[in-house]
Amino acid sequence: MHEPLSDQAGPPDVYVRGAPPPPPTRRLEGQRHVPVAVIGAGFTGLSTALHLAEAGIDVAVLEAKEIGWGASGRAFGQVVPYLKPGHEAIMRHYGPERGQRIVDAVAAGPDLVSELIGRHGIECWAMRSGLIFAAHSQGGRRDLEHRTRYWQQRNAPVEMLEGARCAATIGSSLYPVASLDRRGGNINPFAYARGLAHAAAGAGATLYERTPARGLARRDGRWTIDAGDACLTADNVVIATNAYTGDLWPGLRESVIPMRGHGFVTEPLSDNVRHTILPERQSLTDTRLLYSGVRMLPDGRLHGSAHGPSFGAEPRADWHRVDARIRRLFPQLGTVKWQQAWSGWVAMTTDHFPRLHELAPGLYAGLGYNGRGIAAATMMGRDLATLVRGARDDATVFPLTPLRPLRWRRMAPTLIRGLVQVYRVRDMVDEYRLRRAA
Template identity: 35%
Template sequence: MTEQANNSLWAKTRHSEIKVNILDHEAVCDMAIIGGGFTGCSAALRLAEDGINVTVLEAEFSGFGGSGRNVGLTNAGLWIGPDDVVKALGSAYGERLNALLSEAPSLVHKIIEDNDIQCEALRNGTLHFAHSEKGMDDLKKKIEQNARRGIDLELLDREQTFELSAAENYLGAILDKRAGTIQPLEYCHGLMKAAEKAGATIYTGTPALDIFKVGDLWYIKTEKGLLKAKKVLVATNAYLSKICPDLERTFTPMYYAQMATDPLSEEQLENYLPGKNGTWDTRMVMRSYRTDEAGRLIIGTIGNIFMNNAPLFTSWANKMVRDTFPKVGPVEWTYKWAGRIACSKNYVPNFHHLSDNLYSINGFSGRGISPGTAIGREVADFMMEKKTAGELPLPLKSPENVPFNLLRQAFYETGSQLTRIKDHFL
């Protein structure tokens, strides 16, 4: 199995049709977006709704990359807490970003509703499990930090957590009712179709091979065509290919792998996330559990499932189900996949000024759905000059390299593999 095969549950069970529309001529637009994931499609929708002549270039199809291989949780905020966001960005930017991302799940679900996107949307809250006393302390800090900002999250004890999730061995959880679950590939496709309906021009199967400036226009070269634009946003996140290679040093690529079963029986579902909440835990090498509309068991963790036929992934997943949901019984894994994540230096997205009227956004660090949707709209407003750089929730900056990036990448992957070995034999 190769990464390019995109053998995900979401790809195998999608209902929407992939239509390839290759740019095979010379075209001109006001604004161009390279990348058809959450951020690029959200920005394109915002621009098109405002009457801007915008064109999207997507190398494969909407959601081919990390967007379409996502866990599918419409979470609020980032992996780090609100105080850490302020520490990373300063008070002005940090609190604007915290406020924006607190409301981001509402934005996602409103877009889904307004555009009738069929993506199994369910907004009944997510659970952040505490796997240890330290994890429980971390959740309490998260509760306190959000409470200071007027956000009420519900802290569940062990008994309440088990009642809602049927998950063993967790000490408690945060129930965040702002959030929910979606079929991420269908949501991304729906975003792209909404942008197209609003007036955006969409080209798929059209990777950008080179970008250069002639006079006041940017020229984006593709295999069979050429796109000219006044302004360009590069929104490829961890799936950079030919263009802007210097951006690869501004984030650390890592993988998040998932496995899924065929639909469980009714009896099994009574003992596996009966509240149908999407979940993740406080481990450094985190685990996620969720189900989909058909009732499949879906488990995820950090690591590259494409490496050497994914050693121990299957046996690890079997053990996690036995330990966490013992009444479910043995399962068979029908789907196995992973997506690349762009992990920024401080776990806050990067908004880069690459050159005059050339920008990029990356580094969502595994939180792409709600933040990507919300920040894509903010960047679109900036490109339309509706907001200044100082009014954005992220600072506009020159690209900065992640220190010791190759070592950081090896640390993530090796750590995830060693954790699976430890989990497997304990």
């Protein structure tokens, strides 16, 4: 199986150009001891480091490549107030008390991200304009109405859009109905990662880039991290490597299934066309089973997310499919000039819930956001910092759960490829029906 960390390409230029300069980093030399070492500098690791550093704890972050190099620097950029499973599934899975805590905390996830962005002055295109979910089928419509009713009963700013209002808000008459959730927003995720890194460094954390942790062992009551020529010892270690997890700890890599997600961006659109698409600058997804995200970037580029090859070494982008879908959605675009494509790895879990583990005394991990990790990984970092500081999991959002490696993980690519084909056909049939009914 291709290892995500073996990818060569970094985060997309469009995000890198729109990000603050890299944060101050150091070179790890010889041997150093810290109370806490964090492995991986995405949202999980950086949020852990920031929360610990702000509490006055000396923390060092080791990143194999560069800050935000993993999924965090490649995400579609939607900051969402939910997990992949809906509120009812969360309550069923975790029970009423923990379930409600998770539903509430996840709903406040965009507030946490906004608060960090505001407090640390992170320049990352942050826009709290809301998220649009369009119904691509009758079943999708029922789901959206059900979800909207639930949140409206809880006084959340969520509403249904129909007919002309729906078309005007999207800039397309493809969807007859959609839900607008004003709690969410959009960011440049790579810039947010760099901003978190600046904030963590400013609070006293030390960041080491191009420093892969090659081994982890418990010796003389402390953790020893082998970093090639150098070595870091720590009282506590947080593994924050998500889909990019290697063989640092037995079974951790095998507890999630890494799957590629793809992003595409056009050249800047002409002034008159760009104002017709998502004029209030929400991002749009629909109720299809496969990725369907579209948003406008601040410089007038159209950004899409799509399903492409889910596994393997940096496959070629499938422009064809995304191009056809976007032109059906926004016929006013005419010919679309796509400029860049990229991909990154999402960590899937079998039940679609994230995982928080205490792997051994003083050794923690948080991972498995199933493609909903901007707010959730930021929250997870806060949870990990809480545990490291000595609290139990009654003080965290997510509960500690035992590590469960998936025995059939080697078969996952074959199974998932088959499932994606089934989803693709179902989505195509639904979309055909939708267009016939329009």
